[in-house]
Structure formats: structure tokens, C-alpha cells
Amino acid sequence: xxxxxxxxxxxxxxxxxxxxxxxxxxxxxxxxxxxxxxxxxxxxxxxxxxxxxxxxxxxxxxxxxxxxxxxxxxxxxxxxxxxxxxxxxxxxxxxxxxxxxxxxxxxxxxxxxxxxxxxxxxxxxxxxxxxxxxxxxxxxxxxxxxxxxxxxxxxxxxxxxxxxxxxxxxxxxxxxxxxxxxxxxxxxxxxxxxxxxxxxxxxxxxxxxxxxxxxxxxxxxxxxxxxxxxxxxxxxxxxxxxxxxxxxxxxxxxxxxxxxxxxxxxxxxxxxxxxxxxxxxxxxxxxxxxxxxxxxxxxxxxxxxxxxxxxxxxxxxxxxxxxxxxxxxxxxxxxxxxxxxxxxxxxxxxxxxxxxxxxxxxxxxxxxxxxxxxxxxxxxxxxxxxxxxxxxxxxxxxxxxxxxxxxxxxxxxxxxxxxxxxxxxxxxxxxxxxxxxxxxxxxxxxxxxxxxxxxxxxxxxxxxxxxxxxxxxxxxxxxxxxxxxxxxxxxxxxxxxxxxxxxxxx
Numbered sequence: 406x407x408x409x410x411x412x413x414x415x416x417x418x419x420x421x422x423x424x425x426x427x428x429x430x431x432x433x434x435x436x437x438x439x440x441x442x443x444x445x446x447x448x449x450x451x452x453x454x455x456x457x458x459x460x461x462x463x464x465x466x467x468x469x470x471x472x473x474x475x476x477x478x479x480x481x482x483x484x485x486x487x488x489x490x491x492x493x494x495x496x497x498x499x500x501x502x503x504x505x506x507x508x509x510x511x512x513x514x515x516x517x518x519x520x521x522x523x524x525x526x527x528x529x530x531x532x533x534x535x536x537x538x539x540x541x542x543x544x545x546x547x548x549x550x551x552x553x554x555x556x557x558x559x560x561x562x563x564x565x566x567x568x569x570x571x572x573x574x575x576x577x578x579x580x581x582x583x584x585x586x587x588x589x590x591x592x593x594x595x596x597x598x599x600x601x602x603x604x605x606x607x608x609x610x611x612x613x614x615x616x617x618x619x620x621x622x623x624x625x626x627x628x629x630x631x632x633x634x635x636x637x638x639x640x641x642x643x644x645x646x647x648x649x650x651x652x653x654x655x656x657x658x659x660x661x662x663x664x665x666x667x668x669x670x671x672x673x674x675x676x677x678x679x680x681x682x683x684x685x686x687x688x689x690x691x692x693x694x695x696x697x698x699x700x701x702x703x704x705x706x707x708x709x710x711x712x713x714x715x716x717x718x719x720x721x722x723x724x725x726x727x728x729x730x731x732x733x734x735x736x737x738x739x740x741x742x743x744x745x746x747x748x749x750x751x752x753x754x755x756x757x758x759x760x761x762x763x764x765x766x767x768x769x770x771x772x773x774x775x776x777x778x779x780x781x782x783x784x785x786x787x788x789x790x791x792x793x794x795x796x797x798x799x800x801x802x803x804x805x806x807x808x809x810x811x812x813x814x815x816x817x818x819x820x821x822x823x824x825x826x827x828x829x830x831x832x833x834x835x836x837x838x839x840x841x842x843x844x845x846x847x848x849x850x851x852x853x854x855x856x857x858x859x860x861x862x863x864x865x866x867x868x869x870x871x872x873x874x875x876x877x878x879x880x881x882x883x884x885x886x887x888x889x890x891x892x893x894x895x896x897x898x899x900x901x902x903x904x905x906x907x908x909x910x911x
Contacts, residue, residue, distance in 0.1 A: 413446035415620045418472075418479070419610060421453045422464035425676040426471040428668060428729065429625055429655055432694050436623045436652070438477045439695070439717035449617060450482035452493045453610065455603045471677040475687045476710075481617075489617040494609050501604040504612045504642070505565045505597055513641035514597060516563040517545040518556045540593040541566070565598035567607070567638060575633040580621075580650045581724045587633040595634055607631065611638055614647055623650040626724075650719060652698040654726045668729050684757060684790030685734070689741035693734045697727040707740055739788040750784060751777045754793045761794035763801035775800075778884040782876035800885065804896045805871035815867040816901045820854070824861040825868055825898045827853050829891055838887045844879040868897030 416437035420430050441448035450472065454460050472479070481487025491497060508514035519527075519541075527542050546568060548556075556563065569592045576586040597608040604612070614622060629651045639646040657668040668675060680690055688710055696706065700723070701716040708716065745753065751773055758764040764772050779800040780793060787793060799805035815821065827850035835846045851861040866878050869890055875881060882890045 412444065412620065414440045414444045415447050415449065415618050416441045416623065417449040417451050417614070417617065417619050418477075419449075419451040419453050419613070420468055421456055421459075421606075422461055422468060423456060423459040424461065424464055425678065426464075426468050427675045428677065428694060428697075429675075431471065431475065431477075431677050432652070432655065432697055433623050433625065434472070434477055435475075435691055435694055436650070436699065436717070436722065437621070438479075439714055440621060440623070440719065441480075442714045443717050446620070447480040448477075449487070449489075449619070450479040450492065451613060451617070452483055453606065454493060454495045455605070455609050457495075457601070457603060467676075467678060471681075474681050475677070475691055494604070494613065497609075497613065498602060498604075500616065501598065501608055501612055502602070504608065505604070508567065508597070508638075508641060509565065511641065512568065513638075514565050514567050515546050515548070515594075516553055516556070517541075517566045517594075517596075518548075518561045518563045519544055541595075543594055546594060562600040564596045564600050566594040567597050567634070567641075569594050569634070569637060575636055577632060577636045577646070577649060579629070579632075580648055580719050581652060581722050582629075585629075585632075587630075589633070589637070592634055592637075597638075607634055607638070611635055615639075615642075615644055619647050621648045621650060621719075623652070626651045626654050650722060651724070652722050653724045655697050656726045656728045658728055658730070665726070665728055682791075684792065685738050686741045686753065686790070689738040690734070692741075693737050697729065698722055707737060735788040742787050742790070743784060745784075747777050747781050750780050754780055754790050757790050757793050758797070758801075761798070763794060763798070775884075782880055782884060786876075799870040799872065799875075800881075803889065804893055805869070807867070807871040807897075807900075808873070811867045811871065811873040812901075815863045815873060816897065818864070820856055820860050821864040822898065822901055823854055824850065824856060824864050825894050825901070827851075828861055828865050829894045829898070832882070832887070832894070833891055838883065840879045840883045843882045847879070864897075865894065869893040 418430075418434035418437055420426065420434075438448045440446070452465060452468075454465075469484070479485070481489065481492060483490075483492045486492075505514060509516070523544075524541070527544075531540060531542075545566070570589045573589045574586050575589055575592075576584060578584055595607055596605050598604050613619075632649055632651075636646055655668045656665040658665050677690075681687070691710065692706075692708055692713065695708075695713055695717075699717070699721045701708070701721055705716075742750070755764060755768060755773075755776065758776060759766055759768075764776055768776070779797045783793065783796045787796060828847060831846035831850040831853070832843065835842045847861055847865065848858050851858045854861075862878055863873070866875065866881075867873060869882065869885060885893075
């Protein structure tokens with residue numbers, strides 16, 4: 406175990422509820438959860454809701470739903486409390502003001518009274534001069550105490566900015582990337598506290614991480630350039646920063662060009678809850694996400710949750726980008742689906758069958774048993790639970806939906822009609838309705854007509870399923886039952902006869 410992994414870790418998932426929870430967020434949450442569980446520490450859930458313009462209450466519920474679905478249990482959080490609460494930033498404004506006041510008093514921060522119009526003019530001037538347009542010119546940093554007092558007495562609105570040292574090296578250790586050094590002159594004096602009293606991310610997350618004794622901050626690579634700002638703030642307050650971990654970006658591949666870019670909606674679903682609704686198993690998705698930037702070694706891929714916990718270590722996290730490969734996720738989800746017991750598969754698939762109208766919203770025992778028999782036959786071919794209604798549709802639709810190509814190829818043949826008649830006769834007469842008896846009846850029907858077994862099997866399959874391919878025919882008929890099977894064979898025979906007659910007349 407690496408040194409960074411040895412002590413019990415206190416980690417956190419601290420999203421901003423401004424949209425749907427996405428894959429990148431939850432990779433950080435997963436790594437934080439794994440590290441806490443691996444080291445016997447604690448995993449916290451905190452809501453960073455200080456961006457009031459973009460705050461979306463529905464996003465909070467979506468985050469909670471995603472954590473619950475993925476079974477990423479947390480030890481402290483908004484709904485369960487804990488010794489370091491509250492765990493919602495909008496409820497911690499007094500704490501942020503206290504930290505800001507401390508930085509003001511020590512000269513590491515100052516009040517900025519610049520109007521929006523002036524700031525816009527500064528941005529435009531810097532852009533025209535080919536200087537970073539988002540930088541601030543530190544105009545208010547030089548105000549005297551008297552000038553500050555005049556503004557305050559006049560009720561002028563202000564923000565609190567951090568006074569970045571003008572020309573220093575700012576170094577920190579990233580667990581993944583090693584030692585990183587920035588020059589402070591590359592940083593502007595960023596805002597800590599907005600004029601409405603709400604903190605920015607730069608102040609709030611630091612104050613909370615310190616108060617909540619967070620030991621490791623695992624966050625997206627996009628925050629790497631901001632880390633020197635945070636290190637300077639810790640230094641100004643005399644605090645020790647946590648260990649920083651910035652895994653590499655997650656990329657998506659364009660299906661047309663094959664080029665990769667930062668994962669976004671154009672590459673497919675990125676919301677965690679969309680994957681839930683598309684029929685992915687939570688453990689399969691977690692397994693897949695874990696490998697987007699981490700490797701346990703030895704080319705291991707499919708791992709149970711307990712194995713992920715046992716094997717996870719920060720030394721396996723890397724800084725290079727990873728590519729979200731949907732084909733690999735589908736393959737992995739199929740592996741997990743095949744590992745489910747019959748009962749587990751039914752419980753997971755029932756919501757999808759219900760939405761398709763194949764099973765009632767409160768399934769009876771009979772419905773559950775039948776669905777279980779059906780799904781057991783399709784289990785080897787399923788990649789997602791959402792495929793179950795289409796894959797098993799013919800088991801629930803009477804008559805089944807007939808594929809035109811299948812009908813033309815298997816039912817419009819000279820032997821198809823007699824084959825279906827013989828199959829119906831033998832199947833009706835078989836004393837037992839099980840796989841072995843059904844197979845014997847079908848083969849006997851072929852023998853009666855002097856046909857190869859395939860010449861009876863193929864039209865019978867299309868007659869009862871409407872398709873040319875699917876689970877084994879004998880197993881399929883056993884699950885359908887005698888009455889439904891015979892009704893479908895007779896329906897197909899009548900349909901075939903009508904089609905044959907029409908073809909003859911044309």
C-alpha cells in the first residue's frame with residue numbers, strides 16, 4: 406500500500422447540484438468511497454450549493470438517487486448528519502465569513518468595490534492587449550484604510566478577494582502527478598466571498614475540508630490549475646492542506662471520426678441515472694467506471710465490489726486520459742447479468758417488462774414464475790436489462806409479431822405447411838410437456854414426413870416466435886406451454902395457407 410493510502414482516510418463527494426450527476430463526478434465519488442473503505446476511514450457526502458444562480462433542487466434529489474442506486478453508502482451527510490455538520494454549504498455561511506474575516510485581518514485578502522462595468526472594461530482592455538481576459542488588475546488591492554472605510558460607510562457593495570503573492574513559487578504534491586510548481590504571477594486575485602455573502606468554491610470547499618478533517622481530495626483534472634490558489638489559502642491560514650488526487654480526463658470517442666475529446670452528451674449518455682434507466686447493473690457500471698483511470702494490475706477487469714475495495718490503491722490511479730468505451734461497458738454488463746441468479750434477474754428486469762406492458766405493475770406469483778422461465782432462456786444474450794422486453798417479446802405477445810424475412814424464408818416453402826401440421830399433431834399428443842418430450846415430438850414429426858429435423862424445427866420456430874433466431878426451440882416451447890404453442894402453430898398455419906393462396910393467385 407502506498408504511503409498516501411496508509412492512514413484511515415476521510416474522503417468526500419461534494420458535488421454542485423446544478424445538473425444531472427455525470428460519469429466524471431461519480432468516478433471521483435467511487436475512488437473516494439473505495440479509498441475510505443479500503444483504509445477503514447469515512448466517506449462523506451456534502452452538497453456544495455453556493456452557486457445560487459445555477460442551483461437546481463431536482464439535482465440534489467438526482468444525486469441522492471444515484472448514490473442510492475450505486476450503493477455508495479456514506480458515513481456522514483445532509484440526511485444522516487454527523488459530527489461535522491451541517492453538510493450543505495448554504496447552511497454554513499457564518500463559517501465562511503469567519504474564515505474570510507481572518508484573511509482580511511491578516512492582510513491575505515481585501516475588499517474589492519469594483520463595479521461590473523469596470524470589471525467588464527478591464528476584461529476588454531486585457532483582451533485587446535492579449536492578456537488573459539479573466540484576470541483582475543488588483544485595482545482595489547491598493548486602497549487605503551480610509552478609502553475602504555468611505556466605501557463601507559457609503560454602503561458600496563463589495564466582494565472579498567484573496568491577495569495572491571506577486572512573485573513566488575507555489576508547489577504542492579499531487580498523489581498521481583508528483584510535485585507541481587506554479588508561479589504566483591500566473592494567478593489573479595480570485596474572489597473568495599461574493600457580494601451576496603455566499604462564498605465561491607475556492608473558499609467554501611477549503612473551509613469545509615478543513616472543518617470536516619478531510620485527508621484526501623479526489624477531484625477532476627480541471628481543478629488542477631486552481632490548486633495553487635488553494636495551497637496559498639491554506640498557507641495564509643496556517644493550515645495543512647489535504648492530499649490532492651487529480652486523475653486524468655475521461656474522453657469519449659466520436660463514432661464517425663474515431664477522434665476522442667472530453668466526454669460529453671454527444672458521445673452518448675453521461676448521466677448516471679440514464680445508465681440506470683437503460684438497464685445497466687450498478688455493480689457493472691461501478692466496475693467499469695473504476696477502470697477509467699485506475700488499474701489493479703495483472704490485466705484484471707471484472708471484479709466484484711468487495712474485490713474493488715480490497716485492490717484499490719492510489720498508486721494504481723494514473724494521470725493519462727481514459728476512453729469511455731460503450732462496447733466494453735455493454736460486454737461487462739452482460740457478464741454481470743449472466744452471473745445473476747434466476748430470482749435476481751427477474752427482480753432486476755421486472756420494471757422493464759412492466760413498462761413494456763408485458764407484466765402488471767404488481768406481478769402475481771404466476772407472472773413472476775413465467776417471467777423467470779422466459780428470462781432464463783434469454784440471459785446468455787442480454788447485454789442490458791433494457792433489451793429484455795424486445796428479446797422476450799414473443800413470449801408475451803399472442804400472436805407474436807412476425808418478421809417478414811423470417812416468414813418468407815421459413816414459411817413460404819413447400820414443406821412448411823405439412824411440417825407445421827405434423828408438429829402440431831405430435832405436440833398435441835405428447836403425454837408430457839417438457840424439453841425432452843417436445844424434442845422427441847418434433848423429431849417424430851420430421852420422421853413422419855421423411856424430412857430432416859431442421860425442416861420442421863425452422864418453420865416451427867417462426868410459427869411460435871415470429872423470428873428465425875432465439876433460444877433453443879425445445880426450451881422455448883416448454884416455457885410457452887402446450888396451449889399457447891399449439892395456438893401459435895395453428896395461427897401460423899392458417900396465415901401461411903392464406904399467403905400461399907394469395908401467391909398462387911398473383
